[in-house]
Amino acid sequence: MxxxxxxxxxxxxxxxxxxxxxxxxxxxxxxxxxxxxxxxxxGLPYVVDGRISSTKxxxxxxxxxxxxxxxxxxxxxxxxxxxxxxxxxxxxxxxxxxxxxxxxxxxxxxxxxxPTMPVEEGADLAGVHTVKTIPQLEDLLSDLTSDIEHVTIMGGGYIGLEMAETIHACGKKVRLIQRGSHVTKILDPELAQHVHDEAKKQDIELLLNTTVQAFEGNGRVERVITESGALATDLVIVATGxxxxxxxxxxxxxxxxxxxxxxxxxxxxxxxxxxxxxxxxxxxxxxxxxxxxxxxxxxxxxxxxxxxxxxxAGKCAPFRGIVGTSIMKFFNLSVGTTGMNEHMAKELGFEYEAYKLSARHIAGYYPGAQRLYIKIVVRKRDQQLLGAQIVGPAGVDKRIDVFATALYNKMTLPDLLDLDLAYAPPYNGVWDPLQQAARMNGRL
Structure with a gap:
Protein backbone atom coordinates (compact mmCIF):
# COMPACT_ATOMS: atom_id res chain seq x y z
CA MET A 1 0.00 0.00 0.00
CA GLY A 43 6.35 29.26 19.52
CA LEU A 44 7.75 31.52 16.80
CA PRO A 45 6.96 34.88 18.45
CA TYR A 46 8.84 33.87 21.59
CA VAL A 47 12.11 33.39 19.73
CA VAL A 48 12.11 37.12 18.97
CA ASP A 49 12.92 38.25 22.51
CA GLY A 50 14.96 35.18 23.46
CA ARG A 51 12.41 33.46 25.69
CA ILE A 52 12.97 30.53 23.35
CA SER A 53 16.68 30.52 22.58
CA SER A 54 16.55 29.31 18.98
CA THR A 55 14.18 28.19 16.24
CA LYS A 56 15.89 24.80 16.53
CA PRO A 115 -0.41 34.38 5.68
CA THR A 116 -2.64 36.82 3.82
CA MET A 117 -1.24 40.07 2.42
CA PRO A 118 -4.15 42.53 2.14
CA VAL A 119 -1.95 45.36 0.87
CA GLU A 120 -0.67 45.21 -2.71
CA GLU A 121 1.19 48.49 -3.13
CA GLY A 122 4.63 48.27 -1.55
CA ALA A 123 4.21 44.73 -0.25
CA ASP A 124 7.49 43.75 -1.94
CA LEU A 125 9.54 46.42 -0.13
CA ALA A 126 12.33 45.28 2.17
CA GLY A 127 11.22 45.41 5.78
CA VAL A 128 7.69 44.10 5.16
CA HIS A 129 7.31 40.69 6.83
CA THR A 130 4.83 37.91 7.52
CA VAL A 131 5.54 35.29 10.19
CA LYS A 132 4.24 31.74 9.75
CA THR A 133 7.33 29.60 9.17
CA ILE A 134 10.82 29.30 10.64
CA PRO A 135 12.48 30.80 7.51
CA GLN A 136 10.09 33.76 7.66
CA LEU A 137 10.91 34.33 11.32
CA GLU A 138 14.65 34.06 10.66
CA ASP A 139 14.28 36.68 7.90
CA LEU A 140 12.55 38.93 10.43
CA LEU A 141 15.24 38.37 13.06
CA SER A 142 18.03 39.24 10.61
CA ASP A 143 16.16 42.44 9.74
CA LEU A 144 15.41 43.42 13.34
CA THR A 145 18.75 45.13 13.92
CA SER A 146 19.68 47.88 16.34
CA ASP A 147 18.93 50.42 13.59
CA ILE A 148 15.25 49.48 13.75
CA GLU A 149 13.58 51.76 16.26
CA HIS A 150 9.90 51.56 15.31
CA VAL A 151 7.82 48.55 14.23
CA THR A 152 4.27 48.61 12.87
CA ILE A 153 2.13 45.50 13.23
CA MET A 154 -0.99 45.00 11.13
CA GLY A 155 -3.60 42.80 12.79
CA GLY A 156 -4.81 42.38 16.36
CA GLY A 157 -5.20 38.60 16.51
CA TYR A 158 -3.00 36.01 18.21
CA ILE A 159 0.14 36.58 16.16
CA GLY A 160 -0.19 40.35 16.05
CA LEU A 161 -0.56 40.69 19.82
CA GLU A 162 2.13 38.12 20.65
CA MET A 163 4.55 39.80 18.26
CA ALA A 164 3.70 43.20 19.76
CA GLU A 165 4.73 41.90 23.19
CA THR A 166 7.99 40.31 22.10
CA ILE A 167 9.05 43.14 19.77
CA HIS A 168 8.37 45.58 22.63
CA ALA A 169 10.56 43.41 24.89
CA CYS A 170 13.41 43.99 22.41
CA GLY A 171 13.27 47.71 23.17
CA LYS A 172 11.43 48.78 20.02
CA LYS A 173 8.51 51.19 19.79
CA VAL A 174 5.44 49.31 18.60
CA ARG A 175 2.36 50.48 16.75
CA LEU A 176 -0.51 48.02 16.25
CA ILE A 177 -3.11 48.74 13.57
CA GLN A 178 -6.49 47.02 13.65
CA ARG A 179 -9.06 47.42 10.87
CA GLY A 180 -12.00 46.75 13.23
CA SER A 181 -13.24 48.46 16.36
CA HIS A 182 -11.36 46.16 18.75
CA VAL A 183 -8.50 43.68 18.79
CA THR A 184 -9.04 39.97 19.54
CA LYS A 185 -12.23 39.59 17.51
CA ILE A 186 -12.81 36.31 19.37
CA LEU A 187 -13.82 38.55 22.30
CA ASP A 188 -16.88 40.74 22.66
CA PRO A 189 -16.01 44.46 22.90
CA GLU A 190 -16.28 44.80 26.69
CA LEU A 191 -13.81 41.94 27.21
CA ALA A 192 -11.49 43.26 24.48
CA GLN A 193 -11.34 46.57 26.34
CA HIS A 194 -9.13 44.91 28.96
CA VAL A 195 -6.66 44.09 26.18
CA HIS A 196 -6.81 47.69 24.94
CA ASP A 197 -6.09 48.91 28.47
CA GLU A 198 -3.11 46.57 28.76
CA ALA A 199 -1.73 47.79 25.41
CA LYS A 200 -1.96 51.40 26.62
CA LYS A 201 -0.35 50.45 29.94
CA GLN A 202 2.58 48.88 28.06
CA ASP A 203 2.99 51.91 25.76
CA ILE A 204 1.79 50.09 22.64
CA GLU A 205 0.33 52.58 20.16
CA LEU A 206 -3.05 51.14 19.21
CA LEU A 207 -4.89 52.41 16.13
CA LEU A 208 -8.43 51.03 15.76
CA ASN A 209 -10.86 51.35 12.84
CA THR A 210 -7.85 51.99 10.62
CA THR A 211 -7.15 50.47 7.20
CA VAL A 212 -3.68 50.27 5.68
CA GLN A 213 -3.77 51.20 1.99
CA ALA A 214 -0.09 50.98 0.99
CA PHE A 215 3.52 50.77 2.10
CA GLU A 216 5.98 53.37 0.84
CA GLY A 217 9.74 53.78 0.84
CA ASN A 218 12.86 53.94 -1.30
CA GLY A 219 13.61 50.23 -1.62
CA ARG A 220 12.73 49.71 2.03
CA VAL A 221 9.52 50.46 3.87
CA GLU A 222 9.56 53.90 5.48
CA ARG A 223 5.87 54.73 5.76
CA VAL A 224 2.54 53.02 6.23
CA ILE A 225 -0.25 54.78 4.34
CA THR A 226 -3.71 54.80 5.93
CA GLU A 227 -6.91 56.67 5.09
CA SER A 228 -5.85 59.20 7.74
CA GLY A 229 -2.40 59.81 6.31
CA ALA A 230 1.19 58.53 6.36
CA LEU A 231 2.79 56.97 9.44
CA ALA A 232 6.58 56.67 9.68
CA THR A 233 8.00 53.26 10.55
CA ASP A 234 11.17 51.19 10.15
CA LEU A 235 9.64 47.72 9.78
CA VAL A 236 6.21 46.16 9.22
CA ILE A 237 4.81 42.81 10.32
CA VAL A 238 1.57 41.77 8.60
CA ALA A 239 -0.54 39.43 10.75
CA THR A 240 -4.01 39.77 9.28
CA GLY A 241 -4.91 36.10 8.91
CA ALA A 313 -4.65 2.69 7.92
CA GLY A 314 -8.07 1.04 7.84
CA LYS A 315 -9.19 1.89 11.37
CA CYS A 316 -12.53 3.53 12.18
CA ALA A 317 -11.54 6.75 13.94
CA PRO A 318 -14.10 9.57 13.62
CA PHE A 319 -13.18 13.15 14.43
CA ARG A 320 -15.85 14.31 16.85
CA GLY A 321 -15.06 17.96 16.34
CA ILE A 322 -13.94 21.12 18.09
CA VAL A 323 -15.55 23.61 20.43
CA GLY A 324 -13.23 26.45 19.42
CA THR A 325 -10.91 26.74 22.43
CA SER A 326 -7.91 29.06 22.45
CA ILE A 327 -5.73 31.01 24.84
CA MET A 328 -3.04 33.64 24.41
CA LYS A 329 -0.72 35.76 26.53
CA PHE A 330 -0.50 39.52 26.12
CA PHE A 331 1.95 41.06 28.59
CA ASN A 332 0.32 40.58 32.02
CA LEU A 333 -2.99 39.28 30.67
CA SER A 334 -4.18 35.85 29.59
CA VAL A 335 -7.08 35.75 27.13
CA GLY A 336 -9.06 32.51 26.91
CA THR A 337 -12.10 31.70 24.80
CA THR A 338 -14.14 28.65 23.94
CA GLY A 339 -17.36 28.16 22.01
CA MET A 340 -19.22 31.23 20.78
CA ASN A 341 -19.11 34.81 21.94
CA GLU A 342 -22.25 36.94 21.99
CA HIS A 343 -21.62 38.38 18.54
CA MET A 344 -21.35 34.90 17.00
CA ALA A 345 -24.48 33.66 18.77
CA LYS A 346 -26.45 36.64 17.48
CA GLU A 347 -25.05 36.31 13.96
CA LEU A 348 -25.99 32.61 13.80
CA GLY A 349 -29.53 33.26 15.03
CA PHE A 350 -29.28 31.60 18.45
CA GLU A 351 -31.72 32.72 21.12
CA TYR A 352 -29.29 33.24 23.95
CA GLU A 353 -28.64 34.85 27.29
CA ALA A 354 -25.32 36.28 28.45
CA TYR A 355 -23.89 36.54 31.94
CA LYS A 356 -20.80 38.35 33.08
CA LEU A 357 -18.88 38.26 36.31
CA SER A 358 -15.76 39.65 37.92
CA ALA A 359 -14.23 37.30 40.50
CA ARG A 360 -10.91 36.44 42.18
CA HIS A 361 -8.95 33.57 40.68
CA ILE A 362 -8.20 32.14 44.17
CA ALA A 363 -9.67 32.73 47.62
CA GLY A 364 -10.06 36.46 48.03
CA TYR A 365 -8.40 36.50 51.44
CA TYR A 366 -5.32 34.61 50.21
CA PRO A 367 -2.27 36.72 49.17
CA GLY A 368 -1.93 37.31 45.45
CA ALA A 369 -5.59 36.97 44.47
CA GLN A 370 -6.11 38.42 40.98
CA ARG A 371 -9.32 39.52 39.30
CA LEU A 372 -10.84 37.55 36.41
CA TYR A 373 -13.36 38.98 33.96
CA ILE A 374 -15.77 36.34 32.67
CA LYS A 375 -18.58 36.34 30.14
CA ILE A 376 -20.70 33.26 29.53
CA VAL A 377 -23.23 32.75 26.72
CA VAL A 378 -26.00 30.13 27.07
CA ARG A 379 -28.95 28.96 24.99
CA LYS A 380 -32.04 30.67 26.34
CA ARG A 381 -34.54 27.81 26.30
CA ASP A 382 -32.52 25.30 28.33
CA GLN A 383 -29.39 27.15 29.56
CA GLN A 384 -27.12 24.87 27.54
CA LEU A 385 -23.63 26.33 27.46
CA LEU A 386 -22.63 28.05 24.22
CA GLY A 387 -19.38 29.80 25.06
CA ALA A 388 -17.13 31.61 27.51
CA GLN A 389 -14.58 34.41 27.40
CA ILE A 390 -12.18 34.93 30.28
CA VAL A 391 -9.56 37.67 30.67
CA GLY A 392 -7.19 38.20 33.57
CA PRO A 393 -3.62 37.95 34.83
CA ALA A 394 -3.94 34.47 36.41
CA GLY A 395 -6.21 31.44 36.50
CA VAL A 396 -7.62 31.86 32.98
CA ASP A 397 -6.20 28.61 31.58
CA LYS A 398 -7.77 26.45 34.30
CA ARG A 399 -11.26 27.88 33.85
CA ILE A 400 -11.28 27.93 30.06
CA ASP A 401 -10.29 24.25 29.96
CA VAL A 402 -13.01 23.32 32.46
CA PHE A 403 -15.57 25.22 30.39
CA ALA A 404 -14.33 23.67 27.13
CA THR A 405 -14.80 20.21 28.65
CA ALA A 406 -18.31 21.20 29.73
CA LEU A 407 -19.07 22.45 26.21
CA TYR A 408 -17.78 19.23 24.67
CA ASN A 409 -20.19 17.29 26.87
CA LYS A 410 -23.14 19.66 26.17
CA MET A 411 -23.59 20.66 29.79
CA THR A 412 -25.92 23.42 31.02
CA LEU A 413 -25.16 26.40 33.21
CA PRO A 414 -26.73 24.75 36.31
CA ASP A 415 -24.61 21.64 35.64
CA LEU A 416 -21.51 23.68 36.48
CA LEU A 417 -22.68 23.83 40.10
CA ASP A 418 -22.37 20.05 40.40
CA LEU A 419 -18.75 19.89 39.24
CA ASP A 420 -16.38 18.60 41.91
CA LEU A 421 -13.51 21.05 41.41
CA ALA A 422 -10.32 21.27 43.45
CA TYR A 423 -10.37 23.75 46.31
CA ALA A 424 -7.75 25.15 48.62
CA PRO A 425 -7.22 28.88 49.25
CA PRO A 426 -3.98 29.10 47.22
CA TYR A 427 -5.76 27.56 44.19
CA ASN A 428 -9.43 28.52 44.29
CA GLY A 429 -12.34 29.82 46.32
CA VAL A 430 -15.01 27.52 47.74
CA TRP A 431 -17.06 28.36 44.66
CA ASP A 432 -14.98 28.47 41.49
CA PRO A 433 -15.58 31.64 39.41
CA LEU A 434 -17.42 29.55 36.78
CA GLN A 435 -19.72 28.25 39.49
CA GLN A 436 -20.20 31.78 40.79
CA ALA A 437 -21.40 32.71 37.32
CA ALA A 438 -23.83 29.78 37.38
CA ARG A 439 -25.28 31.03 40.67
CA MET A 440 -25.97 34.52 39.31
CA ASN A 441 -29.51 35.80 38.96
CA GLY A 442 -28.64 39.03 37.19
CA ARG A 443 -28.70 38.87 33.39
CA LEU A 444 -27.20 41.11 30.73
Missing part, protein backbone atom coordinates in the same frame (compact mmCIF):
# COMPACT_ATOMS: atom_id res chain seq x y z
CA UNK A 2 1.43 3.36 -1.07
CA UNK A 3 0.65 6.30 1.20
CA UNK A 4 1.49 9.83 0.05
CA UNK A 5 1.26 12.82 2.38
CA UNK A 6 1.47 16.38 1.10
CA UNK A 7 2.82 18.51 3.95
CA UNK A 8 5.49 17.74 6.54
CA UNK A 9 4.25 19.54 9.62
CA UNK A 10 1.66 18.87 12.37
CA UNK A 11 -1.19 17.17 10.54
CA UNK A 12 0.92 15.44 7.91
CA UNK A 13 3.47 13.84 10.18
CA UNK A 14 0.92 12.96 12.88
CA UNK A 15 -0.82 10.95 10.16
CA UNK A 16 2.44 9.44 8.93
CA UNK A 17 3.28 8.14 12.40
CA UNK A 18 -0.13 6.50 12.83
CA UNK A 19 0.24 4.77 9.47
CA UNK A 20 3.75 3.66 10.47
CA UNK A 21 2.43 2.21 13.75
CA UNK A 22 -0.60 0.47 12.29
CA UNK A 23 0.43 -0.76 8.84
CA UNK A 24 3.54 -2.97 8.94
CA UNK A 25 5.65 -2.45 5.84
CA UNK A 26 3.68 0.57 4.67
CA UNK A 27 5.32 2.60 1.92
CA UNK A 28 5.03 6.19 3.17
CA UNK A 29 6.18 9.21 1.19
CA UNK A 30 5.83 12.76 2.53
CA UNK A 31 6.27 15.81 0.31
CA UNK A 32 7.22 19.12 1.95
CA UNK A 33 7.78 22.20 -0.18
CA UNK A 34 9.97 23.73 2.53
CA UNK A 35 13.01 22.21 4.21
CA UNK A 36 11.89 21.81 7.83
CA UNK A 37 9.62 19.13 9.28
CA UNK A 38 7.43 19.06 12.41
CA UNK A 39 7.99 22.30 14.27
CA UNK A 40 5.93 24.36 16.69
CA UNK A 41 4.71 27.40 14.77
CA UNK A 42 2.96 28.79 17.86
CA UNK A 57 14.15 24.37 19.89
CA UNK A 58 10.82 24.39 18.07
CA UNK A 59 11.58 21.34 15.92
CA UNK A 60 9.95 18.21 17.36
CA UNK A 61 11.44 15.72 14.87
CA UNK A 62 13.82 16.60 12.07
CA UNK A 63 13.59 15.12 8.61
CA UNK A 64 16.49 12.72 9.27
CA UNK A 65 14.57 11.17 12.17
CA UNK A 66 11.61 10.38 9.94
CA UNK A 67 13.91 8.88 7.32
CA UNK A 68 16.39 6.95 9.48
CA UNK A 69 14.27 5.87 12.44
CA UNK A 70 10.87 5.34 10.83
CA UNK A 71 11.75 4.57 7.22
CA UNK A 72 9.54 7.33 5.81
CA UNK A 73 10.57 8.74 2.45
CA UNK A 74 10.50 12.30 3.78
CA UNK A 75 11.30 14.69 0.96
CA UNK A 76 12.03 18.41 1.19
CA UNK A 77 11.85 21.08 -1.50
CA UNK A 78 9.07 19.15 -3.23
CA UNK A 79 6.11 21.33 -4.21
CA UNK A 80 2.97 19.59 -5.46
CA UNK A 81 1.38 21.35 -8.42
CA UNK A 82 -1.52 19.08 -9.39
CA UNK A 83 -3.21 15.74 -8.73
CA UNK A 84 -4.67 13.30 -11.24
CA UNK A 85 -7.44 11.72 -9.17
CA UNK A 86 -8.36 9.16 -11.85
CA UNK A 87 -4.85 7.73 -12.21
CA UNK A 88 -4.02 8.48 -8.56
CA UNK A 89 -0.86 10.41 -9.36
CA UNK A 90 0.75 13.44 -7.73
CA UNK A 91 2.77 15.84 -9.89
CA UNK A 92 5.16 18.59 -8.86
CA UNK A 93 8.61 20.14 -9.01
CA UNK A 94 11.55 19.74 -6.65
CA UNK A 95 13.96 22.41 -5.44
CA UNK A 96 16.22 21.83 -8.44
CA UNK A 97 13.36 22.56 -10.81
CA UNK A 98 13.01 18.92 -11.83
CA UNK A 99 9.51 17.48 -12.26
CA UNK A 100 8.37 14.47 -10.24
CA UNK A 101 5.43 12.08 -10.35
CA UNK A 102 4.37 9.80 -7.49
CA UNK A 103 1.61 7.20 -7.45
CA UNK A 104 -0.59 6.72 -4.39
CA UNK A 105 -3.18 4.33 -3.02
CA UNK A 106 -4.14 6.70 -0.21
CA UNK A 107 -3.37 10.43 -0.24
CA UNK A 108 -3.48 13.01 2.55
CA UNK A 109 -3.62 16.75 1.89
CA UNK A 110 -1.99 18.48 4.87
CA UNK A 111 -0.64 21.59 3.19
CA UNK A 112 -1.51 24.07 5.92
CA UNK A 113 -2.12 27.74 5.24
CA UNK A 114 -0.27 30.87 4.13
CA UNK A 242 -4.19 33.04 6.79
CA UNK A 243 -5.62 31.28 3.74
CA UNK A 244 -5.57 27.50 3.09
CA UNK A 245 -2.93 26.18 0.66
CA UNK A 246 -5.31 24.42 -1.71
CA UNK A 247 -4.86 26.20 -5.04
CA UNK A 248 -3.25 23.09 -6.56
CA UNK A 249 -6.52 21.15 -6.12
CA UNK A 250 -8.25 22.99 -8.95
CA UNK A 251 -9.81 20.56 -11.38
CA UNK A 252 -9.70 17.57 -9.02
CA UNK A 253 -13.36 17.65 -8.06
CA UNK A 254 -12.44 17.96 -4.39
CA UNK A 255 -15.09 20.15 -2.78
CA UNK A 256 -13.80 23.29 -1.07
CA UNK A 257 -15.45 25.79 1.25
CA UNK A 258 -15.75 29.46 0.26
CA UNK A 259 -12.48 30.24 2.02
CA UNK A 260 -10.66 27.53 0.05
CA UNK A 261 -10.43 24.98 2.87
CA UNK A 262 -11.14 21.32 2.01
CA UNK A 263 -14.50 20.01 3.15
CA UNK A 264 -14.10 16.67 4.94
CA UNK A 265 -16.42 14.22 6.68
CA UNK A 266 -16.02 12.80 10.20
CA UNK A 267 -13.34 10.38 8.92
CA UNK A 268 -11.37 13.23 7.29
CA UNK A 269 -12.29 11.96 3.81
CA UNK A 270 -12.72 14.46 0.99
CA UNK A 271 -15.33 14.20 -1.75
CA UNK A 272 -12.85 12.16 -3.86
CA UNK A 273 -12.19 8.52 -3.06
CA UNK A 274 -8.87 7.68 -1.34
CA UNK A 275 -8.06 11.33 -0.63
CA UNK A 276 -8.10 12.75 2.90
CA UNK A 277 -7.38 16.21 4.32
CA UNK A 278 -6.43 17.52 7.75
CA UNK A 279 -5.08 20.57 9.55
CA UNK A 280 -5.10 24.23 8.53
CA UNK A 281 -6.07 23.39 4.94
CA UNK A 282 -9.27 21.59 6.05
CA UNK A 283 -12.60 22.49 7.60
CA UNK A 284 -13.44 21.43 11.15
CA UNK A 285 -16.80 20.31 12.55
CA UNK A 286 -17.84 22.66 15.35
CA UNK A 287 -19.78 20.80 18.06
CA UNK A 288 -21.31 23.96 19.52
CA UNK A 289 -22.39 25.50 16.21
CA UNK A 290 -23.31 22.06 14.82
CA UNK A 291 -21.79 22.92 11.44
CA UNK A 292 -18.46 23.04 9.64
CA UNK A 293 -16.14 25.80 10.78
CA UNK A 294 -12.59 27.02 10.19
CA UNK A 295 -10.54 27.62 13.35
CA UNK A 296 -6.95 26.74 12.37
CA UNK A 297 -4.97 25.81 15.48
CA UNK A 298 -2.03 23.50 16.12
CA UNK A 299 -4.03 21.36 18.53
CA UNK A 300 -6.67 20.64 15.91
CA UNK A 301 -4.09 19.96 13.21
CA UNK A 302 -2.40 17.31 15.33
CA UNK A 303 -5.71 15.67 16.27
CA UNK A 304 -7.05 15.65 12.73
CA UNK A 305 -3.74 14.36 11.39
CA UNK A 306 -3.65 11.51 13.89
CA UNK A 307 -7.21 10.45 13.05
CA UNK A 308 -6.66 10.82 9.31
CA UNK A 309 -3.69 8.48 9.61
CA UNK A 310 -5.75 5.92 11.51
CA UNK A 311 -8.53 6.06 8.94
CA UNK A 312 -6.04 5.74 6.10
Missing amino acids: KYVIIGGDAAGMSAAMEIYRNVPGAEITSLERGFIYSYGQC RLIARDVETFRDKYGIDARVGHEVERIDVDKQLVFGTNASGEPFTIAYDKLLIATGAT IKPNTQFLEGTGIVLAKNGAVIVNRHLETSVENIYAAGDCAMHFNIVKERLDYIPLGTTANKQGRLAGLNM
